[in-house]
Amino acid sequence: METSLNRKAKRKKRICQILLYAILSVFAVICLYPVFFTLNSSLKDNTDIFAAPFSLPGTPQWENYVRAWTIGKMGVYFKNSIVLTTATLFVSALIGSLASYILAKFKFKGKGFVYLLFIAGMMVPIQTVIIPLAVTFGKLGIVNNFPVLVLLYSAFCLSMTVFIVTGYMKGLPDELEEAAVMDGADPVIIFFRIILPLSMPSLVSASIFNFVSAWNNLLFPLVFISKDSMKTISIGLLSFFGAYTSDYGAVMAAIGVSIIPPIIMYILLQEKMEKGLTAGAVKG
Amino acid sequence: MEQYHRNKKIIFLFLLPALLVYIIFECIPVLQSFYFSFFEWPGIQGVPLAYVGLDNFKALINDAQFHRAIANILLFVLIGILTQLPIGFFFAILLYYTKHGQKFFKAVYFIPMILPVTATGLLWQFILKPNETGVLNNLLSKLGLENLCTGWLVNSKTAMMCIILVTTWASAAYYIVIGLAAMNSIPDEILESATIDGANTWKRVIHIMVPMIWESIKISVVMIITGVLKVFDMVFVMTEGGPNGLTHVPATLLYSQAFKYNHYGIGSAISTIMFMISLVITIVSLKIMNKEDKKSATKERGGRKVWRQV
Numbered sequence: 001m002e003t004s005l006n007r008k009a010k011r012k013k014r015i016c017q018i019l020l021y022a023i024l025s026v027f028a029v030i031c032l033y034p035v036f037f038t039l040n041s042s043l044k045d046n047t048d049i050f051a052a053p054f055s056l057p058g059t060p061q062w063e064n065y066v067r068a069w070t071i072g073k074m075g076v077y078f079k080n081s082i083v084l085t086t087a088t089l090f091v092s093a094l095i096g097s098l099a100s101y102i103l104a105k106f107k108f109k110g111k112g113f114v115y116l117l118f119i120a121g122m123m124v125p126i127q128t129v130i131i132p133l134a135v136t137f138g139k140l141g142i143v144n145n146f147p148v149l150v151l152l153y154s155a156f157c158l159s160m161t162v163f164i165v166t167g168y169m170k171g172l173p174d175e176l177e178e179a180a181v182m183d184g185a186d187p188v189i190i191f192f193r194i195i196l197p198l199s200m201p202s203l204v205s206a207s208i209f210n211f212v213s214a215w216n217n218l219l220f221p222l223v224f225i226s227k228d229s230m231k232t233i234s235i236g237l238l239s240f241f242g243a244y245t246s247d248y249g250a251v252m253a254a255i256g257v258s259i260i261p262p263i264i265m266y267i268l269l270q271e272k273m274e275k276g277l278t279a280g281a282v283k284g
Numbered sequence: 285m286e287q288y289h290r291n292k293k294i295i296f297l298f299l300l301p302a303l304l305v306y307i308i309f310e311c312i313p314v315l316q317s318f319y320f321s322f323f324e325w326p327g328i329q330g331v332p333l334a335y336v337g338l339d340n341f342k343a344l345i346n347d348a349q350f351h352r353a354i355a356n357i358l359l360f361v362l363i364g365i366l367t368q369l370p371i372g373f374f375f376a377i378l379l380y381y382t383k384h385g386q387k388f389f390k391a392v393y394f395i396p397m398i399l400p401v402t403a404t405g406l407l408w409q410f411i412l413k414p415n416e417t418g419v420l421n422n423l424l425s426k427l428g429l430e431n432l433c434t435g436w437l438v439n440s441k442t443a444m445m446c447i448i449l450v451t452t453w454a455s456a457a458y459y460i461v462i463g464l465a466a467m468n469s470i471p472d473e474i475l476e477s478a479t480i481d482g483a484n485t486w487k488r489v490i491h492i493m494v495p496m497i498w499e500s501i502k503i504s505v506v507m508i509i510t511g512v513l514k515v516f517d518m519v520f521v522m523t524e525g526g527p528n529g530l531t532h533v534p535a536t537l538l539y540s541q542a543f544k545y546n547h548y549g550i551g552s553a554i555s556t557i558m559f560m561i562s563l564v565i566t567i568v569s570l571k572i573m574n575k576e577d578k579k580s581a582t583k584e585r586g587g588r589k590v591w592r593q594v
Contacts, residue, residue: 132316155309
């Protein structure tokens with residue numbers, strides 16, 4: 001009696017398990033197939049893409065990537081995005097963590113207001129500033145100017161950096177600085193030798209979030225970069241897509257070039273990236 | 285030590301670079317944007333700004349395209365909440381009960397989220413192409429569903445919905461990760477004691493899990509609303525507001541008014557309205573959360589915990 005009940009329960013459990021994995025797998029296909037389709041098409045020639053969209057490529061057309069990289073200038077755009085994003089991460093991490101140190105540990109009048117001012121930036125849509133900036137930059141003749149763009153990108157990274165890093169630094173005990181202060185060490189040294197290394201985990205979280213938003217930013221380069229040789233990957237991809245609509249293989253390869261780095265980065269930094277991205281999900 | 289932490293020189297020097305960059309590139313432009321919404325300016329250097337009072341706002345109130353953009357963004361918010369949230373939390377629950385391969389599936393589900401929006405928009409634009417060149421149409425006709433084939437992004441009936449659902453495809457994973465983190469923070473004993481009391485899985489989910497992760501569900505709703513209100517990239521890449529301006533949202537309308545038609549004043553008025561809506565929603569949701577926070581200060585769980593991990 002009991003064994004048959006047991007068997008029944010076991011069978012029920014087994015069916016549940018199969019059902020569970022079936023549902024999980026269907027959703028996995030929905031998530032992955034469009035990406036796979038793009039990468040698959042990026043290795044086909046034009047006829048194959050339309051004649052046999054679902055089959056694997058006969059002979060992989062690696063030339064598509066060559067065309068995307070050279071004629072499509074994805075190589076140039078890629079390099080520009082790397083330069084712009086790296087500089088932005090460096091600047092925002094440096095000035096953001098300096099400010100966070102003050103906001104976390106020091107005491108002065110108006111501290112609450114300064115902190116709130118930084119945090120409030122999280123709800124400012126970037127479209128809000130685009131018109132005034134376009135007007136001001138137009139007056140000053142600032143266009144295709146990477147250093148200014150780095151400062152602009154950094155300004156929009158600061159809210160998240162200050163929010164995450166200040167919270168973390170508040171948790172560091174004062175005793176860490178105490179000995180160094182007694183010894184009369186320079187504040188700059190205290191910051192770079194003691195505070196900054198200990199705050200790295202929070203700075204990494206903030207930087208991952210900032211990396212994704214800077215790498216993907218479409219609006220700023222759309223308005224402030226007109227020179228082809230300075231375009232970033234997001235607008236470069238858009239203009240390549242518009243100009244070479246008939247060379248589908250190369251267009252797919254260009255999309256491939258833009259999605260492979262984030263995927264590789266995700267594979268390497270999975271946990272950190274999930275944390276960094278969901279931390280900033282408020283920003284939308 | 286006390287003295288060190290009050291050193292005005294250090295405070296000033298360390299705070300200055302961030303404050304300068306932030307004020308010049310973010311705070312001042314936000315204020316300028318309010319100011320500009322009371323002026324008209326054709327975007328030509330040397331032409332002075334012309335004060336027009338509330339005319340820009342009045343023009344928007346009577347503008348059918350602006351109405352359409354507002355209607356679209358409301359639909360976007362509504363469908364966004366109705367799809368992203370259930371999909372996210374449903375799969376969070378499934379993953380919570382998945383013993384083997386939890387990490388693998390979570391990683392796969394996260395992939396659409398890390399792709400650049402430009403790439404996501406373009407690859408879906410390709411899939412949704414009209415005629416038989418579109419992959420989706422190709423698939424439908426293979427399945428014998430030719431009558432469903434359409435120019436998904438050209439047809440005014442389907443275009444907006446396609447953009448909204450592609451956005452769901454690209455962001456549902458947020459809520460899987462948030463939901464899963466919230467569930468993992470539920471103490472095992474609580475679920476165990478429920479099992480011993482004879483509650484089945486379904487009952488455990490409804491009566492124990494959902495109340496315990498309620499906080500993170502609320503945070504997710506706020507995140508979807510504030511996130512969707514700012515949508516620009518996906519619409520701009522997939523349709524640029526077309527066909528005939530039917531898929532415009534406020535942000536893309538702002539862009540085309542300012543940079544296509546040189547109506548800088550109208551564009552600024554749109555941005556002021558967007559900012560106000562965003563401000564009101566943020567304050568209201570903070571108020572609601574704080575209230576609940578005080579009420580349930582002792583049973584802090586779920587979402588709040590995710591928040592903390594930040």
